[in-house]
Amino acid sequence: MAERIGSSASSGRTESQSAALYATAQQWIPDGVSRATLLRRPNPIYVDHGKGAWVTDVDGNRYLDCNNNFTSIIVGHANPAIAEAVGAQLARGTAFALASNVEIELASLLCDRVESFELIRFCNSGTEAVMGALKAARAFTGRPNVIKVEGAYHGTYDHAEASLASDPTNWGDAAAPATVPYASGTPDSVIEEVGIIHFNDADGARAAIERQGDRLAAVLLDVMPSQVGLPTIEPEFVAAVREATREVGALLVLDEVISFRLGYSGAQTLLGIEPDITAVAKIIGGGFPVGGVAGREGPMSTFARTGGSRAKVPSGGTFTANPITMAAGLATMNQLDRAAFARLDEMGEAVRSGLRSAIERAGVDWQVTGRGSLFKVHPHTRHIRNYRNAHLSSDEAAEVERFEHAIQAGGVYLSGGGFGSLSLAMTDDDIAHLLAAAAAALADSAS
Structure with a gap:
């Protein structure tokens, strides 16, 4: 045809x-x-x-x-380079219950590019990456609650999708945005465990963080959320979130699942943001299912076993870091100079x-x-x-x-x-x- x-x-x-x-x-x-x-x-x-x-x-x-x-x-x-890398790996096998060196190569490349990426752990999607980042924040801080931006999309995890599609009938007063469950059947506890702030509202963000205090594990932030309209993030807002989280002992979790395509070292470097944990996905997999949780050694240590005991945040996945995805991701990132x-x-x-x-x-x-x-x-x-x-x-x-x-x-x-x-x-x-x-x-x- x-x-x-x-x-x-x-x-x-x-x-x-x-x-x-x-x-x-x-x-x-x-x-x-x-x-x-x-x-x-x-x-x-x-x-x-x-x-x-x-x-x-x-x-x-x-x-x-x-x-x-x-x-x-x-x-x-x-893309020819991706096709060549994937084809070569296909000839050697697609997935194994053994580790592969190409995982190390991609991890090394990503950690070399981004200052806040001291360690990285792979998974299979952006949803998994955000979920893993929040679990790590809870495990590291010993706290249950999170705060996120109204309207921001972070995948299909109950806590991350709260107030994703709120509207004038349920989003509450401008000074106190309501926590609105997204999927039917979401547990009522999500309303208690997720606080909602407005994007670019520095004063509101600081007040919400201080109000949560020692119950707050993390603020989850996408620096250019598509569902919020791809607005320009205001430096005062970033500063307020970063300063207030440090003051109360909470973590700043960046969702760079999309925004990582904005620069050689992601949007965080362009904007001068210093996150504790970052969720990445999409472009780092070269067209194959991928996700990653990256960050400072402290919170990332929650994924590691200590003294023979299981990790605070055990993570696995049958296809996590499979060599096809890792090879495709490496071939992609090597082209992104x-x-x-x-x-x-x-x-x-x-x-x-x-x-x-x-x-x-x-x-x-x-x-x-x-x-x-x-x-x-x-x-x-x-x-x-x-x-x-x-x-x-x-x-x-x-x-x-x-x-x-x-x-x-x-x-x-x-x-x-x-x-x-x-x-x-x-x-x-x-x-x-x-x-x-x-x-x-x-x-x-x-x-």
Whole structure:
């Protein structure tokens, strides 16, 4: 089948192969997919293959991939260096109940790059990494409670997903954000064990940390949370969180699952933040399932056995640090030198600048946020400092969905909510294609 730009699925045609596959999938899989984030109206798109910066679906439609498996792909699809490393390891075996030296190589590379990474322990996902980081913080401090930012996504752990999707009906007073369980059946204890703060609210964060006092194990912080709108973090907020956690003896846990793609040594180095523990994932696995908990020797020692006794935080996992993932991760990270991040920054700024120009030409009241290789469009001009500023009304959410359908028809695949990420496989022509498709989609929004 000849490849073409744009999606028949996005226009609602039910005769597509993607639509047929979705109908079949619903017989065996709840909701038809195992990842809720793949659901799109009228149906998910089923992929055939990806190469470089582009993906092709089962109907032959090509899309510039600005989703990149939710930011985990950073050097492009079917990258030759990754394919070579994985192929060589496949010939030797995929997973063993024995350790492998490539785990040491990837651990060494990551710890050499980031000052706060004195030790690292691998796992299989960002959710596991955050969960492990919080467990380590509790074990190290001997305390039960955590604080997180309203609206911030940290995976599917009960405590980490509290107030992920709160809304005006339940999020409480601005001065005292409510702790809102996300999944039905979440234990009531989560409400008592998780405090909620606003992003960029220095005074509120300090007060919440002091209020928790000797019950607080950690503050969990993403420095540029996508669900909060990719806002710019304010230095005063960072300073307040870091100082207050130290004063009460709690830890600062950074979630760099996404933001690690912002720089050679992660976002923490760019922003001058000194965390105790960091959760990483996505790009460090080269397109394979991965996670990691990294940090100072003290809290990381909770994962180690002492005197023949089991660790305070035992951790395992059948596929943890499997040599396929470790080889792919090493092949990826070796390509991500300082020049690579400079190129990603250059492309990101070109995209954000181009989108702002397109918004101005279309005459719509939209805006763009982001940094490095990340960008997000918003169908309003409210100044975004926190989740409540970024939260969309039903009409605004519908506008973003129309934009996503229109840009998808133009051959660009975004994440939900107008969120996008770039890869090193993209060329200047690809960026021009993205901006042309966005301009057309914005023009549709204005009509």
